[in-house]
Amino acid sequence: MKLLKHFKELQRRFLILSITFILSFLISLFYSEELLFILTKPLLNISLEQIDLVDRRFIFTDITEVFTTYIRISFSLALFFQIPVIFYQFWLFIKPGLYQKERTFLEILLMGSVVFLFLGISFLYFVAMPAAWNFFLTYERNTLDSVFQLQLEAKVNEYSLLVLNFLLTISVIFQIPVVLITLVYLKLICLQQLITYRKFFIVGVFCIGALCSPPDILSQIILAVPMVFFYESILFGSILYYHYRLKVKDS
Numbered sequence: 001m002k003l004l005k006h007f008k009e010l011q012r013r014f015l016i017l018s019i020t021f022i023l024s025f026l027i028s029l030f031y032s033e034e035l036l037f038i039l040t041k042p043l044l045n046i047s048l049e050q051i052d053l054v055d056r057r058f059i060f061t062d063i064t065e066v067f068t069t070y071i072r073i074s075f076s077l078a079l080f081f082q083i084p085v086i087f088y089q090f091w092l093f094i095k096p097g098l099y100q101k102e103r104t105f106l107e108i109l110l111m112g113s114v115v116f117l118f119l120g121i122s123f124l125y126f127v128a129m130p131a132a133w134n135f136f137l138t139y140e141r142n143t144l145d146s147v148f149q150l151q152l153e154a155k156v157n158e159y160s161l162l163v164l165n166f167l168l169t170i171s172v173i174f175q176i177p178v179v180l181i182t183l184v185y186l187k188l189i190c191l192q193q194l195i196t197y198r199k200f201f202i203v204g205v206f207c208i209g210a211l212c213s214p215p216d217i218l219s220q221i222i223l224a225v226p227m228v229f230f231y232e233s234i235l236f237g238s239i240l241y242y243h244y245r246l247k248v249k250d251s
Contacts, residue, residue, distance in 0.1 A: 028075075028077045042129040059154070073160055091110055176230050205223075209224035
């Protein structure tokens with residue numbers, strides 16, 4: 001009977017997730033043009049700052065391209081907006097079987113995960129994208145003293161796909177602190193291991209930054225620096241916690 005009750009509860013949670021996803025997708029599709037404008041705004045803002053490039057435009061070369069782009073954006077953002085709902089439904093499902101200490105830790109962990117998720121979006125939108133686009137636009141040539149005219153007219157589907165991939169990468173990167181904190185809490189890694197593997201982690205994140213970012217050193221650094229900062233912060237916090245426990249134990 002208990003197993004059947006848990007199964008029905010799980011079905012109810014999946015039903016809620018399905019309904020909220022469909023609603024998120026339909027709302028995103030209804031406002032797909034506005035969402036596309038939001039995604040293109042970092043590039044348009046850079047163009048407005050340049051006197052000779054105030055007429056920035058996007059193009060499409062396939063008759064179905066804009067429609068499929070709207071569908072892709074709506075689906076991707078609906079999945080993204082679904083993440084906090086998934087966390088909340090997961091929490092409600094497992095909450096009755098947890099001890100108070102486990103509930104407290106998981107509450108902090110899930111809230112921290114959502115906070116880092118939106119920090120990642122803000123970092124991407126206000127720091128990473130403007131810096132990367134500004135770098136790539138330096139290759140434009142649209143002045144009278146140029147040897148030839150060279151101006152970006154980005155395809156709308158390629159640009160949106162690049163931004164969405166960038167968004168996915170940043171979202172995963174900004175979950176690293178949550179993963180590390182969980183591993184430390186569960187005692188799967190210790191302070192000495194964090195110190196020992198520190199140099200390997202730094203090399204690894206720069207490799208990940210090179211694989212997941214556009215092919216330039218600036219984008220690689222922009223993606224790698226937050227991961228290194230998070231690792232160093234958790235390492236510093238672990239050292240403080242370790243010394244605190246030693247003092248408590250001695251007293």
